[in-house]
Amino acid sequence: MTFEPRIVGFLCNWCSYAGADLAGVSRISYPTNIRIVRLMCSGRVDPVIVLETLAQGADGVLVAGCHIGDCHYITGNLQAELKINMLKKLLARTGLEVERLRLEWVSASEGGRFAELVKDFTDQLKRLGPSPLAGDKPDKNILASVLAAKATAEDFRLRLLVGREKTMIDDGNVYGEEVSEGELDKVLNEVIDAEYVRNRIYLLAKEEPLSVKDLSKLLDLDSQMVLRHIVVMRRRGLITVDRVEGTSPLYTALEVGQ
């Protein structure tokens, strides 16, 4: 049997869902691969939801909203764009193909465009092959990475940064200083890097106690770097020393209560 990708689409009620309706009303055929979840606004798409959907084996995720400037809620689609940008940065670190996530603008009058889009995405995913996380035997490493990415998307610091990105570009930072998009992007990359690695460490140390050397090898990361993260994580009460083997302490994850 040929591979039929499973696409989950998160569509805004006012433009993209209406565009999908119009494709049907106009009897424009497109592949059956997409399953649509209707939301009021593309800005409702929490990065955590996207990562969970991918972690559970969706071959592709489509987020679609009104064209820029046409958002029913004025600026919701701009917020969606910021979140998808962040998600793509995160995904790029996991080993799961970034192309599995797409953000598109489809207006209520673009039935044809919606159909084209689904066809194009389906073809693209067919070329890419099944998600390594689909089926009963997901790729363990990639799954661990995506789950770390999901934990990162839940992180306060990263969410705060993404949530304030637009106001910081428009109005400057809390000190009233202008912040350029380039600078902000740099900070965003740094936060993503740091938090993603910490979440990887946390999830690995949750399974079994590990040394800096073990972690360094598992994460393919300089041991000095791993140690630096461990210092931060110990201070935050995320991990602790389980026992010392030889001269190396083995770290284990602490339960973090909400």
Add this chain to the structure above:
Amino acid sequence: MKRVEEETPRIGVFICHCGINIGGIVNVPEVVEYAKTLAGVVYAEDNLYTCSSVGISKIKEGIAKHNLNRVIVASCTPRTHEPLFRGACEEAGVNKYLFEMANIRDQCSWAHMHEPEKATEKAKDLVRMAVAKSRLLKSLEEPEIDVTPSALVIGGGISGMTTALCLAGQGFKVYIVEKEPELGGMLRHLYKLYPTMQDASERLNHIVNSVKSDKGIEVLTSTVVKQVKGFIGNFEVTVQKANGGTANFGVGTIIVATGAPIFEPVGMYGYGEYDNVITQLQLEQLLKDGQLKKPKSVIMIQCVGAREKEGRTYCSRICCMTAIKNAMLIKDLYPDTDVHILFRQLQTYGEHYEEHYRTAQDKGVKFIKYLQEKPPEVISGKNGKLTVNVHHALLDEELKFGSDLVVLSTPLIQHEDAKKLSQILKVPLGSDGFFFEAHVKLRPIDFATDGIYVCGTAHSPKDTPESVSQALGVASRAAIPMALKRLRTEAITAVVNENLCSGCGTCLKLCPYGAIEKDEKGVARVTEVVCKGCGVCAATCPERAIEMRHFTSEQVMAQALAALGRAVK
């Protein structure tokens, strides 16, 4: 109505054939049998047309007979049919937010008519997704609010007064707050109004007298709006008098009609340097006062400080007609005076305005097109005489005119108080500095914030007839909630979990409606009647402390994972 949150879901699924629209492609009986196997589903049936009166009765019967507490209709799009089915649920005693739809026509049978088997599989998936969400649905109530039957009109120009009179005529109390010591706005400075050539003062006196004699209108001159709190139906307004005294009152709606001043082109074409380089507005004043001494040659320059490459890129819309009007008035007064209008593009839109343009030509007013890249030059000579050099774009020739009066047509620009007022009302300004409507076509005179409206030149440059039309439109819009007296607002709103909120304030700035504020405890609080339910705050909240009713993370997740045949972990 029964409260069912705690009850075990008893879901009924009604699957529509839609004649042959669905049933001709999708194997509906197979989908019915499948639906029966899903957790929480206690009843499933198919209907020829679920939206017919028979179908609606079947839903109601099903609810009663099988004690359903959640209903799913798998048929067409919720964008058209959800209200109908929700109504059926309500009539049968099930809260309308416990209803869910699966779109197996528009997004399934119609789009996949050549692949019936795959369409049937997809229909099953869509039903499964709806069931997954349905299990987690909660009943919701739409908050009702009272509307104070009074309006605040900010600005006592022609627009504000027109709105005020119209609203007062319908029996609503109106407050006009005018910053200047007297009513009238821009019209006080104008001479004649095109295209009727009526005296501006005549027009103005008539409306000012009507306003002053209307018992329903309270005029507060030399007064500005200091603070506005609340939301549609229940705004609390604080105004400040020029003497520093303040007053408070409550209104149900607010109309922004603050107008727009004209641009002072200091440093352009010798304005501010030579006495005989003036603006159209100054010319109006001279004409009005009968002070215009006979000039030999008048040159009017259009688009001064307007339609620029950067900054004021917009067309001010009124300047071409104003120039034509004043040129004709000069011609009427002094027929042998030469009048030239140097324009980039002449905007005399519509039948009457075009006629005006032709009349001006007949009266001997000359029109010369210049290019933005080659603007005219104004050079001062002896005895205050001016020389104007212009490249005639159509002849492709340099022309030189002697002139004793140069008149600059400058655009209407952002009001100096606009920024402050936009912050007080939490409504946006566009990139050109004018107040920005909710939607250019769908909601052209509303702000995104309910209960606040905009008209006249506060919104964009426009002339008197256009301002009056918009002002009357606004009066109609503002009258709707006030006539209704009570409003039902959105039930799909954001809700903050106080225990999780850290008070970071990210959501306050994100909300396009200003629906979130910090309460006395320093945590975010949503004013439900202001919230529109987009869910951006919920998707963004750093602490994940905000939940979106009817689209909770849990519900969305369940629906998405059901698409993959998985349950939420």
